[in-house]
Amino acid sequence: MSSGDTVTQFKGIPIVPAADAPRSGEKYRTPQGFVAIKDGVKAGEAQPPRQRKPTWLRAALPAGAGFEAVRATVRDHALATVCEEAKCPNIGECWNAGTATLMLMGAVCTRACRFCAVDTGNPHGWLDPQEPYHSARTVQLMGLKYVVLTSVNRDDLADGGAAHFAACIRHIQQLNPITAIEALTPDFQGSHTAVATVVDTGLQVFAQNLETVRRLTHPVRDARAGYEQTLDVLSYAKQHRPAVLTKTSLMLGLGESDAEIETALDDIRAAGVDLLTLGQYLQPTRHHLAVERWVSPQEFARYRESALDRGFLECVAGPLVRSSYRAERALERNNAGLGTTAGLGTARE
DSSP: OOTTOOOEEETTEEEEEGGGOOOTTOEEEOTTSOEEEGGGSOTTOOOSOOOOOOGGGOOOOOOSHHHHHHHHHHHHTTOOOHHHHTTOTTHHHHHHTTEEEEEESOSEESOOOTTOOSEEEOOTTOOOTTHHHHHHHHHHHHTOSEEEEEEOOOTTSTTTTHHHHHHHHHHHHHHOTTOEEEEEOOOGGGOHHHHHHHHTTOOSEEEOOOBSOGGGHHHHSOTTOOHHHHHHHHHHHHHHOTTSEEEEEEEEOSSOOHHHHHHHHHHHHHTTOOEEEEEEOOOOSTTSOOOOOOOOHHHHHHHHHHHHHTTOSEEEEOTTOOTTTTGGGGGGSSGGGTOSSTTOOOOOO
């Protein structure tokens, strides 16, 4: 290695400069100067080969006048959305409906959940002070009627980023007074003060994802996350601001049993949660947890009915459903337009 080579070592793993497009599992140095792992899980922890996806998981290609208009705006103004970054299969539907999801507080998470492909590292307190304004301007430029704000976990910040998250919400409200806002937040390490900071902004929906059943919480989620902690965050948010709708999500296909799903539904409802989404877990890279089973549309329909029987205002369920899927339609009580055998998708050769 020459003296001018910028690649360094960190605990025996090469650090690749960000400009060199690191591969999944490699460490690299971000433009802000800290080290992160691409896709959140180190290389070398490969899981069994991914199973072939069933036909019902083949989504239609995104198209439509609304989608094309939003995509042109995103390109022209170099905007960033989770919809594109996460390669969401539902991007066409949501953008056509004037809905999108924005990621706040950077693209590097302090946690390393084994289902998630967000890069992992320690931002050492870095935040973009212009992000509240830029977020509001993005919503304005995209002409969004409903925006979902989410973020990475920021355990490096004293309040978990709650104040910054709230500032983004308030700027959006000021610049886009008719846009409805849903906040899909970190768990803030269970801090009620942090939760109140976000819920007190006057947003419409507060969400924190439980992700999986109690038994699978670890190893599916990072050790700092917790089944009871998420339920407590949701319960407190509802008690603190009863008028704000609360929401959570479960991924299925990680090895959970029907009995465990039923128990999770009971626990979520007992926390006062109003809205629920259920979707198929998809392995993002070969280093992440493997899919244990493919849940059929008919099974999702059955789980949805079970949730509705428990008193949820709505449960949107289907193989391609994600926590923010057609969020603006949650209160139509028709499975966000999917019908009863949710998420069949459109098969392609």
